[in-house]
Amino acid sequence: MSAAQNIPTRNRDGASAVTNSFDPSTSPTATFTSPSNSFSHRASQSSSTKQLKPFNTQDVKVLLLENINVTGQDILRQQGYQVEALKSSLPEDQLIEKIKDVHVIGIRSKTKLTAKVLEHAKNLIVIGCFCIGTNQVDLTAAANAGIAVFNSPFSNSRSVAELVISEIIALARQLADRSMELHKGIWNKVSAGCWEVRGKTLGIVGYGHIGNQLSVLAEAMGMSVIYYDVVNLMSMGTAKQVPTLKALLEGADFVTLHVPEIPETQNMISTEQFGYMRKGSYLINASRGTVVDIPALVEAMRSGKIAGAAIDVYPNEPAGNGDYFNKELNTWAEDLRSLKNLILTPHIGGSTEEAQSAIGVEVADALAKYVNEGSTVGAVNMPEVNLRSLTADEPNHVRIIYIHKNVPGVLRRVNEVLGEHNVDKQMTDSRGDVAYLMADISNVNQRDIASLYNSLEDLGSRVRTRVLY
Ligand SMILES: NC(=O)c1ccc[n+]([C@@H]2O[C@H](COP(=O)([O-])OP(=O)(O)OC[C@H]3O[C@@H](n4cnc5c(N)ncnc54)[C@H](O)[C@@H]3O)[C@@H](O)[C@H]2O)c1
């Protein structure tokens, strides 16, 4: 068997993504052969590695939204995939229409892949979040549909930390106001209410990848650092963990938020929390828009309790550049824009050349490895399962990917199906209600593949079957 070919994945109502029952002689996928110049995998692959391709690669349909970096686009195009890249997110109705027949979708923070949208994604096998946050995806719905989700856990953390350091200084010196005044020709040289940051206390809420990068930078600026997190974490440098959010808010001159968007962090900073903050302190939010109660922030700044703020994220954000940030999107938009010493940025914490390039490579590589070999290493909603690559001198080997409900007895039935062949290697793991099995089996011919595929698909525990060969 020369090149890897694909058995289509059947969609969730049992109909094959391409035909209703796989017949190697008739199914369009049976003719799929990898192009002779098939993509050579990254360094980890030796020259003898068998180029497993689940499809004739030009049949893999990829939809990229929200201006994903060209590094990621190039990697996916080099696979031979059909890549459509759009600069913005899509309204739900258009997203549903476009997602219907794609195998791979790449998004950033705006595209909401809800259970409703995923219901329509009959051929989707994998989602790439080209960012850190994955709150925009219904991870459980995706897992239950056998759709793996990958992100880039920390490629833009440094970029966010550096932006926040710049905002701490800019707020302490009322830089944005001075610059806007002079752009209008107004010379306004003041020192009242302007401070050095050396010796001031930075309070970090969420001491993860960004929080601890920030901790080191802030201490280098001569600041003291305290942090609050829901888990006990070793401090960087001389930073100190405090036991409650209230203790952090009472102890900090600058409060910065670096938590995920989860139910527990919704409106985490609201009127009560502003009440705990020091008079004349500052707030920075570069996490998610729902973490701060913006009307409460407007009130706290109008009363002078909060001397300045920097906001990079908002509960509702425009779909793309050029759209207006107005009261149609968020009712309080004009109130917010009217405030002094308030830095407003369009969700650019991770928007640097370095971060976007690194994210593009990291996520696109993970997507290609998943599509071509089934590896779930790095997936955020699946157990991490991987097998060493098949080699070119294993011509009659086939890789089985079987995503199934995590219920007793499945492995016995799966191994009964695989039993007529020699299972060279197998790995399986589960995460919640979903289990993921990879098995390389030998001495398989074209006819066997069809019956293998259909037998696995017919098992009651099946969520999704892929056969790579
Ligand atoms: N503005 C941007 O462009 C930008 C860029 C990257 C990340 N982000 C956002 O920032 C968030 C944090 O990023 P990260 O890489 O540091 O994530 P991370 O997962 O490394 O760290 C998050 C930290 O928050 C803690 N945490 C969770 N719930 C908490 C709670 N209720 N109270 C206190 N701490 C809590 C976690 O224990 C963890 O230590 C991401 O989830 C993402 O939404 C925004």
Ligand SMILES: O=C(O)CC[C@@H](O)C(=O)O
């Ligand atoms: O680039 C984006 O759209 C998201 C950036 C950031 O919020 C993240 O989650 O990494």
